[in-house]
Amino acid sequence: MIAGEFPPLKTIGRIRTVKFVEQLRAHGWEAVVVTLAPSGQEPNFDPKLLDEITEGVEVIRLPLPDIEAKIADFAKLLLGRKRDVSQTKEPTTPASRPPEKTSASSPQSNLLDWAHGIVRKLLRTFVHVPDNYLPWARAATAECIKICAARKIDAIYTTLPPFSSAYVGHDLRKATGLPWIVDYRDLWFGDVLREWLPEWRKRLELRIEKRLLKAADVIVTVSEPKTAYMRRLHPLIKARWETLTNGYDTDIYGNRERTRQLGQGTIEFVYTGRLFKNRRGYAFAEALGRIHKTDPGQIENIRVRILGGVEADIRARYDEILTRHGIAHLYDFAGDVSYDAAMDAQINCDYLLLIVDTGETSDGVIPGKLFEYVAARRPIFALCDPGATQQIIERAGLGKAVPAESIDACEAMLREWLARPVPEKMEADNEYLSQFDRREITRRLAVLLDEVAASHTLTQGC
Numbered sequence: 001m002i003a004g005e006f007p008p009l010k011t012i013g014r015i016r017t018v019k020f021v022e023q024l025r026a027h028g029w030e031a032v033v034v035t036l037a038p039s040g041q042e043p044n045f046d047p048k049l050l051d052e053i054t055e056g057v058e059v060i061r062l063p064l065p066d067i068e069a070k071i072a073d074f075a076k077l078l079l080g081r082k083r084d085v086s087q088t089k090e091p092t093t094p095a096s097r098p099p100e101k102t103s104a105s106s107p108q109s110n111l112l113d114w115a116h117g118i119v120r121k122l123l124r125t126f127v128h129v130p131d132n133y134l135p136w137a138r139a140a141t142a143e144c145i146k147i148c149a150a151r152k153i154d155a156i157y158t159t160l161p162p163f164s165s166a167y168v169g170h171d172l173r174k175a176t177g178l179p180w181i182v183d184y185r186d187l188w189f190g191d192v193l194r195e196w197l198p199e200w201r202k203r204l205e206l207r208i209e210k211r212l213l214k215a216a217d218v219i220v221t222v223s224e225p226k227t228a229y230m231r232r233l234h235p236l237i238k239a240r241w242e243t244l245t246n247g248y249d250t251d252i253y254g255n256r257e258r259t260r261q262l263g264q265g266t267i268e269f270v271y272t273g274r275l276f277k278n279r280r281g282y283a284f285a286e287a288l289g290r291i292h293k294t295d296p297g298q299i300e301n302i303r304v305r306i307l308g309g310v311e312a313d314i315r316a317r318y319d320e321i322l323t324r325h326g327i328a329h330l331y332d333f334a335g336d337v338s339y340d341a342a343m344d345a346q347i348n349c350d351y352l353l354l355i356v357d358t359g360e361t362s363d364g365v366i367p368g369k370l371f372e373y374v375a376a377r378r379p380i381f382a383l384c385d386p387g388a389t390q391q392i393i394e395r396a397g398l399g400k401a402v403p404a405e406s407i408d409a410c411e412a413m414l415r416e417w418l419a420r421p422v423p424e425k426m427e428a429d430n431e432y433l434s435q436f437d438r439r440e441i442t443r444r445l446a447v448l449l450d451e452v453a454a455s456h457t458l459t460q461g462c
Contacts, residue, residue, distance in 0.1 A: 002140055002169065004162040006035035006131055007049035007058070009042060010339055012273070012368040013185050014049070016246055017159055019438050020445060022054040024314045027446030030058075031157075034140050034146060036098045037061035043309065046338060060143060060217075065135045098296075125198070130188065130205050133162035141171045148176045154453040159183040170212040177460075179217040179452040183244070185368075187226060189233065192359025193277045206233075213237050217413050217452055220244050223388045225364030244445055245439035248371035253347050262349040262422050269304045269381065270349035272342040273369050278312040281355035281383055282321060285402065287411035290447025291418075298418055304353070307342050346376040350422045354393075356384035358404045363387030371436060374398060381417065383410065391434075395425075 001021065005013040021031045038045055038061075042161060053059065128134070147153065156178050158169035166182060168207045173180040186193070189206045197205070213219065216239040227243045260268075275281060284304070291299050310318070310333055322328040337345075352373045357365050362385045370389055373380050380399030384390055390401035402409040434440065 001031045002144065002158040002165050003033060003035050004136070004165055005159075006033060007052045008037065008045060008047050009038055010044040010049060010336075013159070014052075014162070015368060016183075016185060018052050019249070020034045020442055021057055021246075022437075023439055023442040024446055024449075025054070027443065027450075029446055029449055032057045032153075033057060034144055034147075035059060036136065037063045039063075043336060049339060060147075062136060062139045062143060064133065098234050113400045125201070129201065130163040130208065131161065133164035134167070137162075137164035137167045140168045144168060144172050145175055148172065148178065153178060154456075155449055156180045157183065157449075159185060160188060161186055162190050163209075166209070166212045170215045173215040173217075177456075179456045180215060181218040181220060181448070181452065182213070182216045184221045184226065184230070185219075185246075186220070187229070187361060187364075190229065190361050192357040192362050192365065193279070195278065195359055210234060210237075213239065218242055218448060220448075221364075222246050223364045223366045225388055226361070229361055229364060242448060244448075245366060245436060246368045246371050247376040247436045247441045248433075249438050250375065250427055252372070252375045253343065254264055256343065256347055258347055259344075262350055262424060266303045267351070267352045267418070267422060268349045269302070269353045270307065270345045271305070271353040271355055272307045272337075272346060272372070273355075273367075274308045274310070275306065275314050275355065278307070278316055278357045278359050280317075280353055280358075281353070281404075281405045282317060283383060283402075283410040284353065284381075284414075285318060285321045285325075285331070285354075286407045287414050288327055288330060289321065290328050290407070290411050291414060292325055298415070299327075299330065302330050302335070302418075303332060304330055304346065305334060305349075307334050307345055309336050309339045316430075317352070343372070343376075346372060346378065349378055351417070352376065352378045352380045352399070354380050354382040354384065356382065356389055356404060358385060362404075365389060366392065374428075374433065374436065377428065379417075379423055379426060381413070396433050398426055398428050 001017060003014075003017040005011045006017060007014055017033070021033060024031060123132075144156075153176075156169055156172050156176075158165040158180070160166060160183065166188075169180045169182055172178065178447070188194075188209050194202075213234060214237065216237070218240045219230065219237070220242045221230055222245050224243050227241055231241055269284075271281070273279075288299055288302065288304070315333065318331070318333075319328075322331055354367070354370060354373060356362065356367060364387060365384070366388045369394065370380075370454065374392075374396065377398075380393050382389065382393055382399060382401035383404045384401050385404050393399050393401055400413060402413050
């Protein structure tokens with residue numbers, strides 16, 4: 001299993017892989033995981049997450065060369081400037097308090113920062129294609145070829161993103177003849193979070209994707225709309241197409257107890273996750289602002305907690321909206337928190353706020369975060385375009401969804417929800433949700449692995 005996202009990095013994508021690795025054992029499959037060797041300086045580094053990896057699982061970690069850092073260090077060396085360690089480590093200043101001001105920057109420093117910004121943009125646009133994991137992917141391919149030569153491997157599984165992992169699967173399939181399953185957690189071409197790419201780059205990556213997928217035996221996506229989109233995009237690909245959604249563990253909150261009384265005093269809306277690119281949620285803030293103008297008493301006890309990183313441009317827009325409406329006191333931007341803290345917030349809130357990416361292919365987006373919310377069993381107020389996520393929430397009876405950027409719809413639903421008591425317990429449709437039980441999804445993956453391995457053995461025998 002080639003997985004760029006794996007503990008101890010706190011990404012939602014890690015959960016799918018780490019649970020597959022754990023639960024496949026019950027079906028007779030053992031995984032060798034090839035992943036990133038974190039430096040410990042990543043903003044999403046959380047050493048406690050190593051406990052998620054089942055004891056005995058073999059994990060091979062390879063470093064990710066940081067070209068940008070090497071260029072920056074070389075430039076500083078030329079200018080006789082020592083490396084600023086504070087720029088390579090996470091700040092120790094609490095997230096709720098701005099960092100202390102430093103002395104004014106020197107002209108040399110300003111020049112270096114400007115040059116660094118130019119280099120970063122050039123690298124991300126012209127060199128990191130499809131992403132900055134490409135050097136890691138080359139090392140992973142070499143390591144995996146050694147593994148396949150040294151022991152009996154029955155199948156190759158790559159999970160995307162990072163999209164450079166597809167190179168590993170393609171090259172291993174060509175070198176070993178082993179069946180290759182490629183798992184798309186997010187779309188490569190056409191993903192709503194990659195709309196920033198220039199058109200020439202999109203066309204280039206589409207050609208790369210088509211070339212690599214010709215070697216795939218099975219292509220998996222996490223929703224039926226995404227599978228349908230991929231099949232239209234790649235009509236000549238001979239691979240088998242499958243949909244394996246993300247899922248939830250029914251006992252994920254089994255040992256956690258609610259410590260906050262619901263509906264008493266402050267009414268909390270909690271969002272756990274990052275806000276970046278096309279995942280913004282402005283409509284919710286604008287709707288609160290409208291209600292504050294006409295019925296300030298209705299929202300005086302509201303508190304919106306955003307637990308996760310917020311992109312600078314998005315935070316600036318929030319600051320403008322909240323200041324304009326005079327509701328900055330309703331929002332708490334806590335920054336990145338531990339996974340434990342996020343889970344505690346989910347089960348203790350009054351309402352879960354789900355903000356989903358917008359864009360052309362957003363109908364197929366089912367964020368992994370949704371299934372944590374499903375397990376938490378709190379009412380979900382979702383900002384998402386019509387599609388798979390809305391269907392799951394409303395079909396399961398776990399909440400309601402409004403179009404992600406519709407202030408009118410958001411305001412109407414907010415007024416409706418705030419006019420009634422906070423539900424103490426959600427009576428969800430468990431029979432419907434059983435299809436998203438992670439154990440069932442893993443069982444389907446095991447069957448898929450059995451079939452491709454058996455087919456490969458039969459072909460080799462012939």
